[in-house]
Amino acid sequence: MSKLRSVYVCADCGSEASKWSGQCGDCGAWNTMAEMQREPAVTGKGARARPGGYAGQAATVTALRDVQIDAQERRTQTGLSELDRVLGGGLVDGSVVLIGGDPGIGKSTILLQTLTHLAATQTALYVTGEESLAQVALRARRLELPVEHLRLMAETSVERILATAQIEQPKIMVIDSIQTLYTEALNSAPGGVSQIRESAALLTRYAKQSGCALFLVGHVTKDGTLAGPRVLEHMVDCVLYFEGEADSRFRLIRAAKNRFGAVNELGVFAMTDRGLREVSNPSAIFLSRYDQPIPGSVVMVTREGTRPLLVEVQALVDDAFSNPRRVAVGLDQNRLAMLLAVLHRHGGIASVGQDVFVNVVGGVKVLETGSDLAVVLAVTSSLRGQPLDSDLVVFGEIGLSGEIRPVPNGQERLREAAKHGFKRAIVPRGNVPKQGIDGMQVIGVGRLAEAIEAL
Template identity: 45%
Template sequence: MAKVKTQFVCQNCGYISPRYLGRCPNCNEWNTLVEETVAAKPTASAKASVSGGIHNNRPESINQVTFKEESRSDTGLTELNRVLGGGVVPGSLVLIGGDPGIGKSTLLLQVSGNLANHSKVLYVSGEESASQIKMRADRLGVNGDDLYVYPETDMNVIKSAINDVSPDVVVVDSVQTMQIPELQSATGSVAQIREVTADLMSIAKGQGITVFVVGHVTKGGAIAGPKILEHMVDTVLYFEGDLHHSYRILRAVKNRFGSTNELGVFEMREDGLAEVSNPSEIFLEERLKDATGSAIVVSMEGTRPILVEIQALVTSSVFGNAQRTATGLDRNRVSLIMAVLEKRAGLMLQNQDAYLKAAGGVKLDEPAIDLAIAVSIASSYKNKGTNPTECFVGELGLTGEVRRVTRIEQRVQEAQKLGFTRIIVPSNNLAGWTAPEGIEVVGVKTLAQALKVALG
């Protein structure tokens, strides 16, 4: 009898070792190597069947390649359509990740109900029974004769069901619960996730079926499984939010059919997820008028301008080393701006603790937020409040200059629409356009000039 061959596979990065190691030499994570049986190599015929016969294609000039422009399908949720780039592309593979209980299954069940109005949808669940899905669907008001529910984890059986039903859309919840029985590795392992995703990709591309896949996340917030999972799919969406608050943010980190900077905002209610069409009002509704350390920035998230409050708390350091803490902002960016404030604006911040956050749970990472961060820090340090009808846009240079930003007209129009009467922008952004009525646009060239205008 032949000896069974085994190998040790890292469940974090997929590194393969012939013997057990306490620490993975590739990703440096501890206790992630799991023993798996080495599967027999597939025959040539088996490989051809898995590949779907694509080896019959021949190389051809790109000028001779023809394609049909396919219209996108409306998901019934404007926010999701925006994040996807205008709707669902037929034959695409979309991966949605997020923390447990954040609402991934709720979102996809609502989308399935909307798509079932004009398409045939197969909802495959490896985590819930049919009765549990039906119970949640009744609570969300989801129904339809073209919405099929199928609790199953065996990919071979699932592929047979897809051939029988011939759906236009397939939802898989979740990829970590699916398995291929021929593989000896455990469900949720690197090998299983890789092969299951390959099968789903073959279904999407070979049959033109749109596939939505739910992915679990690790403690660090990344999607569990090998990184190749995110490389194989067409679109990667992260569903973010705080379980203690009702608002959820859907963010695209990869999209072959649209922008990766788009953002959708939802509110979790008893009857499901509701779209938030104007998130700026949500982020600003609890702002105190006379509070110090507060500044409003008009940030661009993809094609959408959003007004967000940046809050700063600067206090004397109790210990020897001053602390720098940031939530929703890049900590290194905050440290850089504080160094510029100390060198170019004369603020003694080296012995001050600084705590900053972007209110509402949103994450900001574009350069145009620099000026608002600087104003909020200076406001807290000087204990002077900013004008509640004033907002700030601008990138800071290391020499203290305020540099131009993109899409200034859209930013100013959004601020004017929400009732702001003055906006401080870089001077180089003033030429070539006309400001709308009802808002004063003030151009500044240096950080010192901006602080004088904002704090007097």
Template identity: 60%
Template sequence: MAKSKTVYYCGECGASSPKWQGQCPACSAWNTLVEGVAEKAAGNHRFDSLAPSARLQNLSEIEAREAERIPTGIGEFDRALGGGLVAGGVVLIGGDPGIGKSTLLLQALARLSQAHPVLYVSGEESGEQVALRARRLTLDAERVRLMAEINLERIVSALQSEKPQVAVIDSIQTLWSDQLSSAPGSVAQVRECAAQLTRLAKQSGTTVILVGHVTKEGALAGPRVLEHIVDTVLYFEGDTHSSFRLIRAFKNRFGAVNELGVFAMTETGLKGVNNPSALFLSQHGQEVAGSCVMVTQEGTRPLLVEIQALVDTAHGNPRRLTVGLDAQRLAMLLAVLHRHAGIGCFDQDVFVNAVGGVKISEPAADLAVLMSIASSLKNKPLPSKLVVFGEVGLAGEIRPAPRGQERLKEAAKLGFTRALVPEANLPRQPIPGIEVIAVRRIDEAVMRIRELD
């Protein structure tokens, strides 16, 4: 039997190379080429148009309208999606194994099935296993159609005959097509199966939800082009040992990105959390040094998050460690604190943590991080009922954060009475229940905090 010819595929862009190279010749990514079977050109391969009529039109002739939403009945899931599912849209949802992807989607299909035809395609579990999960979650899944299959052509045929409004493919890495000779999960198979399902969704109006595996680094497995094919990319975040889960939108053609949905894992599945700020605030019996509450903006939702810092004498080389924050930015902020406020940590270990497992990427956390570090270093708690937000520049200036009014109103609603904010975020009209302290520079912020003691 003749040996199959092998080529090397890039895990980032899907380009192929006849031999292994350290750098992809197409996208210049390093160490991304993996060996695979060379694919033969298929003679009967069809490339259909995504639109029902492919004709030239003037842009002004096209009637623009908002995409109608299909609510899933799970409020936090709909928030992450931007209001609900869109007919003909393709959603890719990824996350660590066991974090709750299949559980959430089965719950959503059970609710959608009360008003729409739905189909659950299981490529990893048998029908008995899916039925057992539905029984454990006490779901009314009588109208949920189930298909345990991994062959793409059979799945496409079922979608065309059943014509469901929403279809879940769990997962895209298990599918394989007759058109290709490589194994399921290979770069070529994942890319081809996702492209075929996307084409079918656009033509039929069926909403397709793809479940994707993740790598050790937390990114979606398979070619990076997979994220460009779909309309929406959602990621599950959180520790599998914790009962709380976060779902975040990283791409959404029909809504805002960085929207955050918060869930609690219970015996009957994932339940939406109405007041997520309570998850990220510790309930201390007394004031604690090194703790500072900030208001972060996740999409359209302001959240209150506690930032904790621990500064201790270093034994050897000082360590800088962050959880939920950017470690490189912490090193920069410590230099600014020393240069412009006279507070040095060059002989101290500095540990910073965002409580609750949330990841904060916006620079508006800078001022809260520095205030918590200064509090821990001096071993003096910050004033109670104080919230802080603002970006800190290299020159020591404090820059404004977007949507400052919404942040302050959320803090006032949760009972906070004082806020330390950039001067540009000072509200024109007083906000009832909260005193706003505006500062321009980091040294001024440190001085105002001392005056409040």
């Protein structure tokens, strides 16, 4: 048996070196070299050469037309419709889902709720490496979850976990967390790059071979990205991020990668004393009703996945004491600077020498360009000190030449706004419905100056 040798692999670029160094020689990143045990390739007499000089056994090749697939993906409902939405309609058999988030955000809570629900109809196994069995049981009783059928195990060795899974044959399994696991084939400490990669590879291979749906809990760095090697996100089928403000009880789940559904879906939950509860109407929690209209506030209709979402955009324009600042929370800061330049050039409204702060209420991150018109009108309202009507809703993309471009699914956005009682809408001319919306006056604009005039 050949002896294992140690190599050092960069966590950022994947380059290898024979000895450790503080800086990667290829990409220049610091403190990214981690040890990994590798078996040297067999050469010479130990390798059985095949015709042509290649060693190894040939694999089976199948024509694409001969591959047998199910007519419909088998999906299991998790009991939380918001989580099913983010997963693409449910949990697919044999899939591997990686969920990450800040400490205390609710990762273990939502997975414990999901497994206790699924354990009533199929075998489920919860593997904890960070907590004791008593701690998990105490949380389940505090949340008043059914505890009769769920199986628990406190273990950090991948080999022991897989050996137990072969006996238990679970249909759903949770690993909490992947940073605490280790494989006996490596000598490095748990949480290292090589340990995370090899442990995830073994668990993923088991999930694909057995058809067991697997949840992996991952830690995040101070930058908000998943800790460990980047290849970890490539191994799994779905990557979910758990988001939420420290002073808010609402939690958001986004899919950064999903092989079985869309990646732009958003799940909204509320943290209560009985665990996480799904919010069926997120627009109601992101809208603030004031006694009277205030300057710098406007409601826009964004789109998260398959549903429209109403959010409030606030702007504050004030005199700058030194260098003017442009701060955007929940929006792209570079796009804010671009919109201010367009507002000056094509709208005749200058913000030179003034601080501009823009915020999306509720901690929502709006990534689409349909928020351009709402940002510009909120800045104009704050700059002039003139409040906008409380029953007004806007959306639209703004080009560099001052044109208002249409956005996808405009009619669905207008219907969502009308359902919440909005009476007027300023939208791109291309999004004006032909038959109109009952109870709503829709104003179509083609240029930025027309939108400002329509106010």
